[in-house]
Structure formats: structure tokens, C-alpha cells
Amino acid sequence: MSPFPSDPGVPEPLNGPxxxxxxxxxxxxxLGVSGSAAVAGLVAGGVGTYAVTRGxxxxxxxxxxxxxxxxxxxxxAIPFRGVHQAGIVTPAQDRLHFVALDVVxxxxxxxxxxxxxxxxxAERMTAGAEAAPGGLVGGGPNxxxxxxxxxxxxxxxxxxxxxxxxxxxxxxxxxxxxKKPDALRELPAFFGDQLDPKRSGGDLCIQACANDPQVAVxxxxxxxxxxxxVVAVRWSQLGFGRTSSTSTAQATxxxxxxxxxxxxxxxxxxxxxxxxxxxxxxDDEKGDSAWMAGGSYLVARxxxxxxxxxxxxxxxxxxxxxxxxxxxxxxxxxxKEFDPLDFTKKGPDGEPAIPVNAHVKLAHESQLxxxxxxxxxYNFTDGSDxxxxxxxxxxxxxxxxxxxxxxxxxxxxxxxxDVLNEYIEHNGSAVFACPPGLADGExxxxxxxx
Amino acid sequence: xxxxxLRVATPLALTLVAGLGLAACTDKADPTGSSTAAGGPITVTxxxxxxxxxxxTAKAGTVTFxxxxxGSKVNEFxxxxxxxxxVSEVExxxxxxxxxxxxxxxxxxxxxxxxxxxxxGDGIRGTFTVTGTAVAGSADQKVAKAIADYKAFVxxxxxxxxxxxxxxxxxxxxxxxxxxxxxxxxARHPWEAIEPVAESFGDLDPRIDGREDVVEEGMKFxxxxxxxxxxxxxxxxxxxxxIADQLLADxxxxxxxxxxxxxxxxxxxxxxxxxxxxxxxxxITGEEERYSxxxxxxxxxxxxxxRQALAVLRPVISAKAPELQKALDARFKELSGxxxxxxxxxxxxxxxxxxxxxxxxxxVALDALSEQVSKVPGVVEAK
Numbered sequence: 001m002s003p004f005p006s007d008p009g010v011p012e013p014l015n016g017p018x019x020x021x022x023x024x025x026x027x028x029x030x031l032g033v034s035g036s037a038a039v040a041g042l043v044a045g046g047v048g049t050y051a052v053t054r055g056x057x058x059x060x061x062x063x064x065x066x067x068x069x070x071x072x073x074x075x076x077a078i079p080f081r082g083v084h085q086a087g088i089v090t091p092a093q094d095r096l097h098f099v100a101l102d103v104v105x106x107x108x109x110x111x112x113x114x115x116x117x118x119x120x121x122a123e124r125m126t127a128g129a130e131a132a133p134g135g136l137v138g139g140g141p142n143x144x145x146x147x148x149x150x151x152x153x154x155x156x157x158x159x160x161x162x163x164x165x166x167x168x169x170x171x172x173x174x175x176x177x178x179k180k181p182d183a184l185r186e187l188p189a190f191f192g193d194q195l196d197p198k199r200s201g202g203d204l205c206i207q208a209c210a211n212d213p214q215v216a217v218x219x220x221x222x223x224x225x226x227x228x229x230v231v232a233v234r235w236s237q238l239g240f241g242r243t244s245s246t247s248t249a250q251a252t253x254x255x256x257x258x259x260x261x262x263x264x265x266x267x268x269x270x271x272x273x274x275x276x277x278x279x280x281x282x283d284d285e286k287g288d289s290a291w292m293a294g295g296s297y298l299v300a301r302x303x304x305x306x307x308x309x310x311x312x313x314x315x316x317x318x319x320x321x322x323x324x325x326x327x328x329x330x331x332x333x334x335x336k337e338f339d340p341l342d343f344t345k346k347g348p349d350g351e352p353a354i355p356v357n358a359h360v361k362l363a364h365e366s367q368l369x370x371x372x373x374x375x376x377x378y379n380f381t382d383g384s385d386x387x388x389x390x391x392x393x394x395x396x397x398x399x400x401x402x403x404x405x406x407x408x409x410x411x412x413x414x415x416x417x418d419v420l421n422e423y424i425e426h427n428g429s430a431v432f433a434c435p436p437g438l439a440d441g442e443x444x445x446x447x448x449x450x
Numbered sequence: 451x452x453x454x455x456l457r458v459a460t461p462l463a464l465t466l467v468a469g470l471g472l473a474a475c476t477d478k479a480d481p482t483g484s485s486t487a488a489g490g491p492i493t494v495t496x497x498x499x500x501x502x503x504x505x506x507t508a509k510a511g512t513v514t515f516x517x518x519x520x521g522s523k524v525n526e527f528x529x530x531x532x533x534x535x536x537v538s539e540v541e542x543x544x545x546x547x548x549x550x551x552x553x554x555x556x557x558x559x560x561x562x563x564x565x566x567x568x569x570x571g572d573g574i575r576g577t578f579t580v581t582g583t584a585v586a587g588s589a590d591q592k593v594a595k596a597i598a599d600y601k602a603f604v605x606x607x608x609x610x611x612x613x614x615x616x617x618x619x620x621x622x623x624x625x626x627x628x629x630x631x632x633x634x635x636x637a638r639h640p641w642e643a644i645e646p647v648a649e650s651f652g653d654l655d656p657r658i659d660g661r662e663d664v665v666e667e668g669m670k671f672x673x674x675x676x677x678x679x680x681x682x683x684x685x686x687x688x689x690x691x692x693i694a695d696q697l698l699a700d701x702x703x704x705x706x707x708x709x710x711x712x713x714x715x716x717x718x719x720x721x722x723x724x725x726x727x728x729x730x731x732x733x734i735t736g737e738e739e740r741y742s743x744x745x746x747x748x749x750x751x752x753x754x755x756x757r758q759a760l761a762v763l764r765p766v767i768s769a770k771a772p773e774l775q776k777a778l779d780a781r782f783k784e785l786s787g788x789x790x791x792x793x794x795x796x797x798x799x800x801x802x803x804x805x806x807x808x809x810x811x812x813x814v815a816l817d818a819l820s821e822q823v824s825k826v827p828g829v830v831e832a833k
Contacts, residue, residue, distance in 0.1 A: 127570065128568075128569075133541045134530075134539060137534050138528075139535070139828060142716060142828055143827060144827075228817040228820075229781060
């Protein structure tokens, strides 16, 4: 018996053994159906689809379901399977629940089984279904329900579940030492790091993004539950608002400093850029680590912002530190948000319009030998710090082809010279290898343990 | 203090006999449905909008459904008993795929079928009627034996509880604080092992085991924990002897009552789970024994009680869910081993001697065990 009045599944008088879907289909039902059609479509054509076309598919799937009503796309289901994992170039959803886990069993077989069970539950949940068939009440009165229930009746909400493997997973406990991708290395220490071991590292990670926070939390909660005895949560992070656009269809959001963030981000609509900077190419990893081709490395950094101090900073100083104007987001010396950054242009005082140590300059590809990353971070506020300040900031997430060549030089440059460092503190850090997407019938861990 | 498992549980007879034969279903029987002999395969053609069965009635026994997904979405097929309880299901039927589902239906009644294109919602429902006579279920000798074994365990624990508490109370009344402290944790140990049984007797539980902050309004702070506070914090008081006398009287009363409890397989299984919940919410947090910090003794008692409860159910679980039994054995071993590592000689460490990492490791192992134990009630109730 569904507690939701709009649910059309209530038994009705029926004529004969052929049962049509009842009329008055709810909005939720419509969305679920359209989302599943997308799943089936991708399953059918996914295996041979080349990376370059995937971004376009992602960007268009919501629109295809409801071209006239963009709000519906927020509810839609994102295909779980494909050449690459969903949740990377998928247009960044509004909410995040991220969890890093340690494997607590010594038995590799248990880990393999869990990855398989996670695949099943994740695929179901991203389609808007319960984590297990009949998970809400189907087990009868004497069993603990297999699904925790808080997302029942909610649409798929663009949920994506992305898995990653940390360097420590390959330490030999599970016979995976030879499978470790060469590019998967612990990050070096950066100047000014204040890392808390309880917010850093992890054998595995799960990034759950959705347009409804309850849907994202439900996904993590149910996967964690399936993992008891095999994995244990090491740390987790909620994000309440995206700070980057990963598609040109999205408006650029603002971070907790009040500035537009991610204007110049890599986007789903730039297949060459993604191939060059985000996806691990077949030649990048050979031999036992070839499973990583089509995957991407994820760098996670918890960046606490001293927002109270920032808020007392004059506007001009804020804009000089960032290198963009606050209202429009245009580069200093420019007029519009997407104007190219011109580091040679002089301001009225004869100095460069974008100061030499401005954040946008230090992080710009032109200063870093052309490297770029795909940022997918989230604003967070984890209550307060006990002395009256908000524990707020940016949970920085970025996907890339090789952290050593991309994130490391970028962060070194920022750590050394960014004036923003006076207002921020990196207190959590982790790196993960996110494997490629799954074809029909495949499950997480299959290629890794093959 | 814990959840009153015994009071809410379903009586054994109902649980085991009713099984799938739930007679009163609100669905109207399908008037045009054709019938099939028991065991004859019923074809189900599922599309994105329809769910067509070749027959909507069957005779009790083994019923076979051959499900074909003729649509474009991933589909599922369910057979439900009353209240949307799943009798059986087959999931992940990709377009074009054909899957077979064999279901043992032991009793006649009205069921419902559902195809779920896209896996979401209540699905496309239909009524399914099972006719004929009930297939005789074998009387479950294993369950009867389990109940007898559990009663014997409770009886032996309650005897120990009375003995241990007599010695403890005698030491308190003799003013021998050191001896009373040395006897305290072990006197309580059997209590912790049978807590779900003992807790079913109204006021007796809070009188015996109430904590200072959870004693209900109007009630006095009495029992083990009041004496714990006297012994470890305030020193014995004028009324300590009276408290000790009352404790012994209450313990004797609860011991006698506990022996009269008629458990069922389900209440035993739920009790095993409730004991681990106790550990999770009271012991692993150091809340229960806040003055003496002997929480690991209580932890041991709860764990032992849970282990014993599942030990008597072992023949039932092994027969119905051998994989679950294997997992239970492995998880109990892990947690017992970890807990045992905090013993020095015959005594447990003080809770305050545990590091954060120790507590996390115990919590991780407890979660792992509890998740498996939570599956036991569903196994023992199933026919």
C-alpha cells in the first residue's frame, strides 16, 4: 500500500488479464518511465559509443524527456551505464553526498561481492527505484526492510553514483598491487596544508550527486549499509550547492565567497578537451592497469573558508584576489563573464587589470603549460566551529587524466602565491582512480579483479 | 533499558502456520481469468505498458511463471501476498529476455502480480488466485527444540543472576566496598545476557537497571546503577542497604517470572538483535556503566546472550539459509575476538582505557554482525 496518494499503482477493477497502465499518470511516474527509457537506450548502444559523443548524450537526455519544461530535467534519471561513469561530465547536480570508505575485511572475495551488490543497488537507485526489489515493505512485517525508505516516492532526481579506488586499495591486501595505475599516487604535501587524517584518504569513495539532497543521502546510506563488515566509512561530506558548471547549458553558480566559480571549467560539450584532460587514454596505462582506460582521477580537497574574515574585505580587494568582478563574473578588464582572460591588458593605473597573483591567473592553463581539470565541487556548511564561526567552505572535487601533471602543478602554484590562502585552509585531501563506465551486464570491480 | 521485544512480537503459532496462506486480500478476483493446473507454466508477457498473464489462477503447489520482456525498458515481475509482501520476484529482465520464476505456494488465497517496467512504482497489477487445499507443511520439530533450548538457557542464566546478585548484595551490606566493586560487573553479566526477556516485566526493569538520567519522573533511582554510583562515586549511604535488599528481591522476582516466558522462534531471533542494539546504543558509548566503566562486561553479556539465542536457532537457520549461518559464525568470531583482546587476565579493561580507534574497530565489527543478525527474524518466520 503506497502512502503516496498520487501513486497510480493501487489495484483497480480490471477487465481480463491484460492490464493497462491506469490513467492519470503522476509526474513522478512519467519521469521514472522516461528515465528508464534512457537507461535502456544507453544499454543498447552504450558499448560501442565513443567517449566524445557521451557528453552530448548526457546533456541532451533530460531535454529529450521534456523539451518544454527544463524543471523536469532536474527530476529525470541519468543513465547509469555507459563508456564513462556518470557523475563526471553529467551536468553538475545541485547536491552532493560524498563518502570515503576503508575496506575492513581481509577477504578479497567479500570485497568483490560487495562491488557487485553495490552495482545492482546503484543502478536501481539511479533509476529512481528502491535499492532492492520491494525494499520498502516487500519483506513483510518481520524483516528489516531492504531499502531504508526515505527516497520512496521521490523522482530519480538526476542521481549519479560514481565509484573510485584510493591508492591504499592497491597495497597488497587484496592481491591488487600489480593493478595499481601508475598515475594513482598519494598527493604530495602542499605549502600551507592543514590536513586532518580523519578527513583524508580512503580505500574507496562514492560520490552521490542529485538534485534532491534526500536522494543523494539515501543512496550513500543504502550503499554503506550493504557494506557493513566489508567496508567502514572513513569520512563523509555533504555539499549543499554546486560550485561548478560542467555543461554550457548550466548557469555558473557562486561559491561561498560570493563569486561565480567554474566559468572557465571544462565542459561536457568539449569532447577534445575531455579526451585531453579528463579521460585516461588507452595508452596511458598498459598491462595490468589497463582497466583504467576510459576512467578518470578524482582529487578531493576539503577547503575551509574563513568566510567571516572574507566578508570584511573591501569589494575591490575581493575582486583583485579572485581576478573577476563580483556581479557579472567577467575577468577584470573585460565586460562579460565568458570574455577571454587577458593578462596583458593594463588597468587605469598602468598595472595589469588582472593582478599577477590573482586566483584566476595562477590557476589558468596559460600559466600551467596548458593543463586543465574538470571541477565538480560543492559548497558546504558543517554547522559551526564552536567559537561562533561557520564551518563553511568549498569541497573541491576535480576530475583529470593525471593528477601529477594537472592538479599537482596547479596546487603548487596556488599554494605558493595565491592571496586567497589568507582566507582558506585545506583540511582534507584524497585521490581516487574512478574506473571507466560499465557496459550491460558488467559490474564494478569486474575489470579490477579480472 | 531496551526495546520491549517480547511484548510486540507475533505469537509463534500464527507466524509459522499462516505463512503464505493469507486469506483476506482486498483485491477482487479476476472474473475472466482462466485457470491452470498446479505446476503448469504460466506465461507472462510484459511490455512497457501491459502485463499479460496466460492464467490468473493456479492450484496450490509449485507454480511456474515464464516471464518475457516484450517492451523496451528493464522490467521486473512480482508475486505479492497481502500487504505487498513479496512472495517471490524476478528482477533485471532486460528487453527481449525471458526468465522463469518457480514459486512454492503452500496455501490457497488471493495474491497479486505485478510487472514493473522501469523498476519504479507499484507496477501494473493483477489479481492472482490460488485454489485447492493447503499443502501440508511439516511440523517444525527444529523450532520446538530451539524454544526448549532457549528456555533452558534463560533458566540457567536467571539462576546465575540470583546467585551473583546475592553475593554482591551481601558485600554491599557488609560495607565491603572493594569486594562489592569486584563482584558488581559479573553479578550483572547474566542480566545483560537475558535482557530482552527480563525487560518485559513492567516496572521491574527500571527498578533493577534504570540509569540516573532515564528514571521516569516520580520514580526513585534504585537498583544496580544506584549502588554503582554509591560504590564508585559517593560512597555507601544510609539507604544503600535498603536499596540492596530491594534489588535482590526484584531480581528474584524477575528470575521467577523469566522462567515462565514462552518464547517463539521469532521472539528469540528479535531478542538476539535487540541485545546487539543494546551494545550499539549503550555499551559501546560508555553510557551504561558511567561510574564503574565496566561497560565491556555488559558488552560481553549482551553478546553472549545474542550468541546463545542464535545458537538454539542454528538448526533452523542452517536449514533455511546456510549462507547466513556461515556469515553469522564468521561475524560472531570476529567481534568476540576483538572484544577478547581488551581483556587483561580474566578481567575486562575499563571503558576509559579504550582509544578512539579501539571504539571504532568494535563499532565496525558490531555493525557487521548486527546487519547479519537483522536478517534472522525473516528467516525463522518464513515457511
